[in-house]
Amino acid sequence: MTWLLFVLGLVAAPHPAGPPPAAQSTAGRELDFETYRRTIEPIFLKERAPGEGAGRCVNCHARIATRMRLQPLSEGASTWTEAQSRQNFEVVKRVVVAGDPASSPLAVHPLAPAVGGDQQHTGGKFWRAQDNPEYQAVVAWIKAAAPSAAPATAKATLDFEFFRQRVQPIFLAKRPGHARCISCHDNGQPRLVALEGGETMWNEQQSRQNFAAWQRVVVPGDPEASRLLMHPLAKEVGGDHFHAGGKHWKSKSDPEWQTLAAWVRGERLSGSSR
Ligand code: HEC
Numbered sequence: 380m381t382w383l384l385f386v387l388g389l390v391a392a393p394h395p396a397g398p399p400p401a402a403q404s405t406a407g408r409e410l411d412f413e414t415y416r417r418t419i420e421p422i423f424l425k426e427r428a429p430g431e432g433a434g435r436c437v438n439c440h441a442r443i444a445t446r447m448r449l450q451p452l453s454e455g456a457s458t459w460t461e462a463q464s465r466q467n468f469e470v471v472k473r474v475v476v477a478g479d480p481a482s483s484p485l486a487v488h489p490l491a492p493a494v495g496g497d498q499q500h501t502g503g504k505f506w507r508a509q510d511n512p513e514y515q516a517v518v519a520w521i522k523a524a525a526p527s528a529a530p531a532t533a534k535a536t537l538d539f540e541f542f543r544q545r546v547q548p549i550f551l552a553k554r555p556g557h558a559r560c561i562s563c564h565d566n567g568q569p570r571l572v573a574l575e576g577g578e579t580m581w582n583e584q585q586s587r588q589n590f591a592a593w594q595r596v597v598v599p600g601d602p603e604a605s606r607l608l609m610h611p612l613a614k615e616v617g618g619d620h621f622h623a624g625g626k627h628w629k630s631k632s633d634p635e636w637q638t639l640a641a642w643v644r645g646e647r648l649s650g651s652s653r
């Protein structure tokens with residue numbers, strides 16, 4: 380309820396509007412901060428009409444863990460300070476591939492699939508056509524930067540055995556003051572297979588189903604961008620704003636949190652045959 384009021388409060392807050400000016404393509408090698416600040420950040424702050432995506436970008440992206448975790452606006456502020464914009468710039472770079480809009484989540488995630496966007500964005504589809512000025516601003520900014528010569532960093536892969544033996548027990552464990560994860564998530568997203576007839580652990584096939592479903596709330600290699608870790612973590616220590624299932628971990632040093640982080644970073648159960 381308080382969360383809802385908070386959201387409504389933000390929805391009513393003033394915001395800077397105005398179309399982003401076209402970016403000058405000077406073929407600068409790096410993603411340009413000034414252009415970012417002038418043409419991209421207003422997109423995150425813009426109020427949305429009903430049916431235009433699922434609302435203002437910042438309303439979700441300052442409070443839900445993704446790679447694009449924006450700074451919350453200061454009390455009463457309608458835009459970010461330069462220091463906050465610099466922090467935003469660093470996280471937004473993580474959802475951009477310099478020189479390559481088609482590979483950049485920032486360009487394809489809010490874009491409708493029919494016109495080149497990807498399938499699904501929890502926040503909805505904002506751009507119905509490629510001539511949308513916001514989409515154009517994003518593309519211009521990304522294209523003005525040269526592709527990075529640095530080799531792509533090896534992506535962590537998620538280990539099934541680690542998930543099965545170390546992560547799954549966390550979904551079944553009882554924590555004081557909280558219902559177990561399974562007691563809600565056998566019936567909601569991300570879904571855990573319901574355990575029937577006195578069963579105390581999932582079999583191999585059920586574990587594979589769980590593994591597939593829960594990968595969607597994980598960014599391999601990056602625990603802090605993973606909702607699996609941030610959604611049930613206390614807000615005071617960096618967790619997401621709200622989880623209907625409660626805040627199960629008070630700190631990142633909680634052993635369960637550490638186990639989940641190890642899985643997300645790609646730790647494996649080596650030599651395990653089961
Ligand atoms: C209702 C909440 C909500 C709104 C509004 C929203 N998003 Fe999102 N967005 C999410 C969630 C949740 C995810 C992670 C799951 C997914 O990819 O769908 C996400 C993912 C993303 C990602 C990929 C992040 C990553 O870690 O790879 C980008 C980029 C993005 N959103 C951009 C935007 C932009 C730009 C806007 C506004 C035009 C916007 N979003 C509005 C909830 C929202």
Ligand code: HEC
Binds near residue numbers: 560564568610623
């Ligand atoms: C009392 C019921 C309940 C319990 C217990 C519960 N959850 Fe949730 N969870 C929900 C509901 C409802 C949502 C969707 C609304 C929201 O995001 O808060 C949700 C959302 C989530 C999400 C975000 C899903 C998405 O697509 O963004 C994650 C991750 C999550 N829960 C993990 C957990 C974990 C891990 C546990 C156990 C440590 C747990 N939950 C315990 C009810 C519960």
